[in-house]
Amino acid sequence: MTLSDEFYFLSIVEVAERIRRREVSCLEVVRGQLERIDVLDAELRCYITVAREQALVAAKSADAALANGDAVGALQGVPIALKDVIDAEGLPTTANSRVLGNWIPGRDATVVARLKAAGAIIIGKLNLNEFAWSIPSDSDRYPPPRNPWNTKYAAIGSSSGSGAAVAAGLCFASLGTDAGGSVRLPAAACGLIGLKPTHGLISHDGVLGCETIMEVGILTRTAEDAALLLGVLADKDSRDSARQVAAIRIGVPQREIEAAGVSYEIQTAFDQALGDFDALNLKAHAVAPRWMTEARAANFIILNAEEYSIHKRNLRERLDDYGKSASLYLLQGAFLSSADYLIALEARSAFAEEIDRIFEQVDILAMPVSPFTTPDEARAPATHRRGVGAAFTAPFNLSGHPALSMPCGISSSGLPMGIQLVGRKGEEAVLLKVASSFQRHTAWTEHHPKLPAVLGRKPVPAEMH
Amino acid sequence: MPIDDESVLLQKLAESHGLKLNDERAQLLLPLVKDLWAMAEALRKSDILQTQGQGASEDRTRVQGQ
Numbered sequence: 032m033t034l035s036d037e038f039y040f041l042s043i044v045e046v047a048e049r050i051r052r053r054e055v056s057c058l059e060v061v062r063g064q065l066e067r068i069d070v071l072d073a074e075l076r077c078y079i080t081v082a083r084e085q086a087l088v089a090a091k092s093a094d095a096a097l098a099n100g101d102a103v104g105a106l107q108g109v110p111i112a113l114k115d116v117i118d119a120e121g122l123p124t125t126a127n128s129r130v131l132g133n134w135i136p137g138r139d140a141t142v143v144a145r146l147k148a149a150g151a152i153i154i155g156k157l158n159l160n161e162f163a164w165s166i167p168s169d170s171d172r173y174p175p176p177r178n179p180w181n182t183k184y185a186a187i188g189s190s191s192g193s194g195a196a197v198a199a200g201l202c203f204a205s206l207g208t209d210a211g212g213s214v215r216l217p218a219a220a221c222g223l224i225g226l227k228p229t230h231g232l233i234s235h236d237g238v239l240g241c242e243t244i245m246e247v248g249i250l251t252r253t254a255e256d257a258a259l260l261l262g263v264l265a266d267k268d269s270r271d272s273a274r275q276v277a278a279i280r281i282g283v284p285q286r287e288i289e290a291a292g293v294s295y296e297i298q299t300a301f302d303q304a305l306g307d308f309d310a311l312n313l314k315a316h317a318v319a320p321r322w323m324t325e326a327r328a329a330n331f332i333i334l335n336a337e338e339y340s341i342h343k344r345n346l347r348e349r350l351d352d353y354g355k356s357a358s359l360y361l362l363q364g365a366f367l368s369s370a371d372y373l374i375a376l377e378a379r380s381a382f383a384e385e386i387d388r389i390f391e392q393v394d395i396l397a398m399p400v401s402p403f404t405t406p407d408e409a410r411a412p413a414t415h416r417r418g419v420g421a422a423f424t425a426p427f428n429l430s431g432h433p434a435l436s437m438p439c440g441i442s443s444s445g446l447p448m449g450i451q452l453v454g455r456k457g458e459e460a461v462l463l464k465v466a467s468s469f470q471r472h473t474a475w476t477e478h479h480p481k482l483p484a485v486l487g488r489k490p491v492p493a494e495m496h
Numbered sequence: 497m498p499i500d501d502e503s504v505l506l507q508k509l510a511e512s513h514g515l516k517l518n519d520e521r522a523q524l525l526l527p528l529v530k531d532l533w534a535m536a537e538a539l540r541k542s543d544i545l546q547t548q549g550q551g552a553s554e555d556r557t558r559v560q561g562q
Contacts, residue, residue: 322544328535335532347514350521359525365513366506366529371536374545381544 034063036486039200040479043109043256046203050097050108057093057108061086061152063486064110068155068201070485076176077196079115080122080156086110089152096150105259107150112202114193115156116163116239117247119143122153126239127161127171129352130345140237142206142247142264149263154202158192161357163208163240164338167191168356178220179480181445187220187420189213193250194221198480204251204260208240210334212401212424214248215436219400219449222438222478223250224257224466227424229456230431233264241337243376244330244428253476254437254466261459276468279461281308282318282393290324291422293402300440300448301399307439307473308397313465318396320389326382326426329375331418333429336372339364383430390455395465398423400449404442427453435462438475447478502526 034055038046049055065083072078093108113119116126118136120143125131143153158176160167167175167185176191178184179199186195190207194217197205207214209227218225226249233247247264251257262268283305293301305315339346342361350358389396401420418425427434432453439450454462470476503522506529510517517525539545 322542325539325542325544328539332532332536332539343513350516355521355524358521359528362510362515362517362521362525363528363532365515366509367532367536371539374536374539377546378539378542378544381546 034059034486036067036200036482036484038486039064039067039203040252041203042253043106043203043251043259044253047106047109051103053097057090057097057152058087060108061090061110061154064154064202067485071199071482072201074177074182075179075195075199075201076174077158077192077199077201078112078155079125079127079158079173079192082119082122082153082155085121086152086154093150093152104149104151105263106146109151109204110154110202111146111151112155112157112193112196112205113143113153114159114163114190114205114207116159116208117143117206118237119153119156122156124156124239125172126163127159127173128354128357129172130349136237138237141234143237145263157190157196157205160189160191161354162338162342162361163189163210163213164334165189165354165357165360168354170354170356172354178446179482180222180447184444184446185220187216190217190248190250194218194223194225197221197223197250197252199482200479204249204256207248207250208238208245209248209424209428210241210245211330211418211428212421214246214250215400215424215434215449215451216420218250218436219438220446222447222475222480223252224254224476225250225436225449226257226261226459226462227427227434228261228265228459229433232266232433232457232459234266241334241341243333243337246428254463254470257435257466258460258463261463276311276313276464279313279395279465280393281305281313281315282389282396283315284320284323284396284398285317286319287323288398291402291419293399294404296404296442297399297402297448301450304439304450304469304473305397307469311468311472315397316393318389318393320396321385322378322382323422323426325378326429327418327422329378329382330425330429332367332371332375333379335364336367336375337364339367379429382426383432386427386430386432386453387455394454395461396453398451398453400424400436400451404444404446404448423451432456433459433462435459435466437466437469438478439473440475441478447475499523
C-alpha cells in the first residue's frame, strides 16, 4: 500500500486507530514517513539525525505485536521525533553543537522510554538553536530549519525543528524543551499546539538544559494529540476543572499586552480569538497581574546564570568549538553575581504567588504567544537581547504554571499566529479542553503548509529502505 | 576597528573566570552584558522583592562607570 501525503497530516488519534485496526501497517507508515523526510527535509532542515534503521526495526516489531494480538500502547506505530537535546539510546545527541562531537548516549531519557513503552517509533532527532539557547544562526553546527509555511522565514526557536517537522508532516508529534518560550514560540510560528507543562510534571532525566525553569514540552497538530502525549509522559494525571467549558472564566492582562507593543496583526488576531471565545460562551475578564516585566527579567537572569554554569568548563577550554552566536549567549551568565541569581529566585516565588492570586479571580489567562508576527524581527539581536519576543511566555517558565499555545490566525506573510493560554498548576487538562473547543470552532488547526507532493508520485519499492 | 575601553574591561572581567575573549567577541558581547545588567538592576529596584538586593559587584561598577 502506498500512503498519500494527506495521511501524514492526520492526528495521532486517527493514525493510531488505523494502525490498531490494521488498515495500515506500522512499516508502511514508517516507510512513507522516511520518504517524505528524504524528499522534503533537504530544503526544510528539520532533522539532524534520521533514525532510519532503528525506526524500521521498531516498526517491524510493532507490527509483529499487533499480529500476535499483544496488548499495545496508545502510540503503537506512530512516528514521533525529539529535539536533539533529548537522549535516545543509540542515536547521537548533538544539541546542534560541535562541542558534543558524535556522542551517543547509552540509554533513553525517561520521556523517550515512556514514548517507546507506549509504542511510539522514534523517527529522528530534530534541529534547534545550539544548546537550546541563542538565536537561529548559520554559525551553529547545522544551519537553522526553515518554516514550512514560508521558507524565507525561520521556524523560531529554540525547538525550531520540532515545530517545523510537525507542521510539514515529517512526524506526527515532537518533543521540545521550553525555558522561556522555546516550545510555544515555534508552535505558534508553525501553526501547532505547543504545551509547556507545569514545572516538574514531566521528567527532565536525560534532557540537556537548566533545571529551574526548563520543561520538556509537546508539539502536536491537535489538542487531543497533546492530551494523549501528556498522559503518556506525565508523572501524574493533570487535574480537570469541574467547570464546563462555557463556565470557564478567561482573564486578559490587557495592560501588559498594551505595554509590550503588540503588532497590529497580532492584536487583531488576538481580538478575533477573544470573539471566538465569546461565541463559545467563554467570557473574558480584565485582570492585572503585577510584575510581568520583572518576571521576564528574572527568568532571563536564571537562564543565563544556569546555562553559563553548565557550560563554564567548555567555554574556558573550547570556546571556538561553539558557534559564534551561541558562545555569546552562553557567556553572558559569567557576568552575573550570585546576588543577581538569588534575587531572581526570590522574584520567582513572589511572581508565582501573584499568578496564583490571579487564578482566584479567573480560571485561565489568555494573551498572544509573542508580540511579533515576523520571525525575522525576533531573530534580530537588538530585539531578542532582552527577550522581548518572549514577553508573554518567559514569565510562566519563572512561575511554573502550565501554558499552551494554539493557532489563531495567518499573518500577511503567510505565517501562523498564536494565542497563549495559561492555567493553574496541574490543570493542563483545562487548557486542553478549552483549546479543543477553540480548534473545533475556528478550524485553525486544520490548516497546513502547502508543500510539494511526495508520496504517490511513483511506486515505493518494498526494499527501498 | 580599535577595541573600546569598556570591551577591554570586559575582557579583564572574563579573565577572572578563566575566559579568554578576543577583541571581536568582547565587543559583540558587551551590549548583551550591559542589557543583562540593566535587567538585573531593574529587578533589584522592583517592588516585587520583599527586601532590597545587595547591589552589584565592584567589578561591574568599574565597567559601568567608564
